[in-house]
Amino acid sequence: MIRSLLVANRGEIARRIFRTARRMGVSTIAIYSDADAQAPHAREADRAVRVGPAAAAESYLNMEAVLAAAREAGAEAIHPGYGFLSENAAFAEAVTAAGLVWVGPPPAAIRAMGLKDAAKALMAEAGVPVTPGYLGEDQSAARLAAEAERIGFPVLIKAVAGGGGKGMRKVDRAADFAEALGAAQREAKAAFGDDRVLLETYVTRPRHIEVQVFGDSHGQVVHLFERDCSLQRRHQKVIEEAPAPGMTEAVRQAVCAAAVRAAQAVDYVGAGTVEFIADASEGLRADRIWFMEMNTRLQVEHPVTEAVTGQDLVEWQLRVAAGEPLPLTQDEITLSGWAMEARLYAENPATGFLPSTGELEHFVLPGGVRIDSGVEAGGVVSPHYDPMIAKLIARGESREAAAAALAAACAQVEVWPVRTNAGFLARCLAEPxxxxxxxxxxFIGERLEALATPPAPSQTALAAAALGRLAGEEPSPSDPNSPWRALTGFRLNAAPAQTVRLYRDGEAVEAPIPQDGLGADVLLAQDGQIVVFEAGEAYAFEAVAPQALGGEGASGDGAITSPMPGKVVAVSVEAGQSVSRGQTLVTLEAMKMEHALAAPFDGVVETLSVAAGDQVSEGLVMVRLAPAA
Incomplete structure (x- = not known):
């Protein structure tokens, strides 16, 4: 067995791998950037080694620095986690060339599955059904546009070297193809260093079904059943579950057998995921499920498979990397119950899901479910890395039980002043x-406005804010004896003795003072700000009018500011140009994604202060609009 393990990653996946390694008696080694010097994963390992500055390209993606850290710490093996260098065949080769154990698939398998076009061709040869489309070498804009016309709209543009929804665009009309292609190529180049794309026919009612596979160095390959990852936003997974709803045993056998064939075709060793797209217009049918890609690593959503099979997939990885055979045969792997995972992101759904960064002054996650998190209270969400701050995983004997448990957990999340998507997740899980x-x-796109828009605070939340205003001192939410956690039984029909005037988003709110207590949690912040947590949302109130604080309030003055530090990748307007409400003005790249900043009203570009390629800080005014005459 491996004796010492360096995890070439950060955050929740590093902590999750360390957890299994410690249980198995394996010494753990962390790497960290300057931004992560005090991060939980760096503190928890038996040893931690610095690998560079905050920028991922200079630290976690720096192969030489990671290998130097392994040598310095005396590591015997390297586990790449997911993301960063996990699917980099050159890094896998460098690890083995350095005499270290690579906890991952062979470099040849990574290369075979790393380019989507070559992988699809290989799968077709192996008898695995693939989605119709264009996989050609000619990457000229004219040829791609012609192929899109041949395939027929809507068409899907996908980065050849990509994953995680990056470099992917759905195009509904030929007129929109050139702009979408440019955006996909820029995003692919930034994320993977390769701007090549392929085209696929767009399935009208697509389901995202993936199968967990595992191989060993003795020629055995098994599956651990399927997961459904269809609940997505902009091709990024939001909620995953296992097994897939509506899956019959016959279809399960067909899709899992196809996944095993895919792994066998590349002599796969270790953990991998074979992803399929299913046309669900007539339910799940074996003849309407096609291969999309193979992820040659552990997946973010692996905990749901662990929950329904009772297996520790990281332990399997370590045993297989040490040369052991798979722990179980196919017949010994069983499926029991249901599990769901929600990805808790530092982002604000109410502002178009823009990432939220800063210190986690208040950070409380629920009990009763599995939590895999990379941050703690008092920590910082950095703009340099992915905005996922935790995964919440619930298991139940039925799908209904798992969904109810996960929805309740998401509703109990309390984070401030960093914003999260907890309320959005809870609403998704409660959708009929x-x-x-x-x-x-x-699913999400069709209901986006309703799901992303927080409801108005309830009377209970307003009452909590009123009590917070009257308290005159900061309550202690972490104290189990705090009256702020003990107040219950608020009666909606009871007449309040009086009200307190508060301000929310610049508007006056009359908050009733309850007579019998309440059920919401309240955090009284500094400078007269009161924050109430309810159903996963954080509602902020001011004790005095915004004008009295000297603030501008919601001025709507046409200033388009950078919501976070980032790089301007495209400027779509010129000074003096007339624009319409919702029109993209500037595209910013931050936290590994592109963010389009749009005009808030019809107007004219009065000033333009940025150009493509500029690095901008948070709050910089990039465009200023004047209202249309």
Whole structure:
């Protein structure tokens, strides 16, 4: 067995791998950038080694620095986690060339599956059904546009070297193809160093079904059943579950057998995921499920498979990397119950899901479910890395039980002043169509406004804010004896003795003072700000009018500011140009994604202070609009 393990990653996946390694008696080694010097994963390891500055390209993606850290710490093996260098065949080769154990698939398998076009061709030869499309070498804009016309709209543009939804765009009309292609190529180049794309026919009611596979160095390959990852936003997974709703045993056998064939075709060793797209317009049918890609690593959503199979996939990885055979045969792997995972992101759904960064002054996650998190209270969400701050995983004997447990957990999340998508997740899980299993990848997009918009604070939340205003001192939410956690039994029909005037988003709110207590949690912040947590949302109130604080309030003055530090990748307007409400003005790249900043009203570009390639700081005014005459 491996004796010492360096995890070439950060955050929740590093902590999760360390957890299994410690249980198995394996010494743990962390790497960290300057931004992560005090991060939990660096503190928890038996040893931690610095690998460079905050920028991922100079630290976690610096192969030489990671290998030097392994040598310095005396590591015997390297586990790449997911993301960063996990699917880099050159890094896998460098690890083995340095005499270290690579906890991952052979470099040849990574290369075979790393380019989507070559992988699809290989799968077709192996008898695995693939999605119709264009996989050609000619990457000229004219040829790609012609192929899109041949395939027929809507068409899907996908980065050849990509994953995680980066470099992917759905195009509904020929007129939109050139702009979408440019955006996909820029994003692919920034994320993977390769701007090549392929085209696929767009499935009208797509379901994202993936199969967990595992191989060993003795020629055995098994599957650990399927997961459904159809609940997505902009091709980024939001909620995953196992097994897939509506999956019959016959279809399960067909898709899992195809996944095993895919792994066998590349002599696969270790953990991998074979991803399929299913046309769910007539339910799940074996003849309407096609291969999309193979992820040659452990997946973010692996905990749901662990929950329904009772297996520790990281332990399997370490044993297979040490040369042991798979712990179980196919017949010994069983499926029991249901599990769901929600990805808690530092982002604000109400502002178009823009990432939120800063210190986690208040950070409380629920009990009763599995939590895999990379941060703690008092820590910092950095703009340099992915905005996922935790995964919440619930298991139940039925799908309904798992969904109810996960929804309740998301509703109990309390984070401030960093914003999260907890309330959005809770609303997704409570949607009647989701509970009925009527899910495809367009589910969120079709309901985006309702799901992303927080409801107005309830009377209970307003009452909590009123009590917070009257308290005159900061309550202690972490104290189990705090009256702020003990107040319960608020009666909506009871007449309040009086009200307190507060301000929310610049508007006056009359908050009733309850007579019998309440059920919401309240945090009284500094400078007269009161924050109430309810159903996963954080509602901020001011004790005095914004004008009295000297603030501008919601001025709507046409200043388009950078919501976070980042790089300007495209400027779509010129000074003096007339624009319409919702029109993209500037595209900013930050936290590994592109963010389009749009005009808030019809107007004219008065000033333009940035150009493509500029690095901008948070709050910089990039464009200023004047209202249309």
């Amino acid at each position: 169509d989701f509970l009925a299993g009527e899910v495809d990848t367009s």
